[in-house]
Amino acid sequence: MKLFLRIIFKISLILTILDGCATTEEIKVTDPITLSNQGIAFIEEGQYDRAITYFNKAIDLNPRYAVAYNNRGIVCTEKGQYQEAISDFNKAIEIEPRYDMAYANRGFVFIITSQYDKAIADSTMAIKLNPRLYQPYIVRGVAYSVQEQYDMACSDWERACILGICKFFEESKSNCICP
Numbered sequence: 001m002k003l004f005l006r007i008i009f010k011i012s013l014i015l016t017i018l019d020g021c022a023t024t025e026e027i028k029v030t031d032p033i034t035l036s037n038q039g040i041a042f043i044e045e046g047q048y049d050r051a052i053t054y055f056n057k058a059i060d061l062n063p064r065y066a067v068a069y070n071n072r073g074i075v076c077t078e079k080g081q082y083q084e085a086i087s088d089f090n091k092a093i094e095i096e097p098r099y100d101m102a103y104a105n106r107g108f109v110f111i112i113t114s115q116y117d118k119a120i121a122d123s124t125m126a127i128k129l130n131p132r133l134y135q136p137y138i139v140r141g142v143a144y145s146v147q148e149q150y151d152m153a154c155s156d157w158e159r160a161c162i163l164g165i166c167k168f169f170e171e172s173k174s175n176c177i178c179p
Contacts, residue, residue, distance in 0.1 A: 032058035036068045039075075048075050066096035070105060077109055085109050100129040104136045116143040134163035141168060145177070154178035 039054030052075050058068035073088030089106035092099050107122030123140035126133055141156035157169035157178065172178040 030061060032062040032065045032068060035061070036065070036071055039068075039071055043071075043075055043078070048079055051075050064095050066092040066099050066102065069095070070099065070102045073102070073105055073109075077105070077112075082109050082113050098129055100126045100133060101135075103129065104133060104139065107136060107139045111139055111142055116146055119143040132163060134160040134165045137163070138165065138168055145172075150177055 035054045035058040039051040039058070042048070042051035042054060052072055055068045055072035055075070058065055059072070062068070069088045069092040073085040073092065076082070076085035076088060086106060086109055089102045089109070092102040093106070096102070103122045103126035107119045107126060110116070110119035110122060120140050120143045123136035123143070126136035127140070137156040137160040141153040141160065144150070144153035144156065154169070154172060154177065157172055160166070161169040169178060
């Protein structure tokens, strides 16, 4: 199950990188968006500490830039610093209460830290804010599965499959968890 979660996290990271049009060029600017995009490029290269430096610079320039907190939370998650990640996702949500990916990312950390009810709540909020995101359906499905609520898990994984990510649904069908 952890391997599946890591795959989903990596897919989310790639989509974030593509969405931000990040580049690996060194950029010396004072624009928080550009700094955050550069940090994303460093995540892709596995340079987590350098990425955090760029997110910190973006936050220093604009302490209300929720994306930088979310991105730093992603790095903290990747480094296994789950409390720091949750704090960053909390801050992103405090700044931008309708930030769907911050809820989805925090829900993912709640799965890793075995806080399944919180993972379900965050995933449900992310889905409410943006029903086209596949990540929260997968995370919520995992939480339901751990709680042995297989019908609900299968429903969420089927929805993720409709949105384009079928791995969980197909594997749960092959393992006779889902019809």
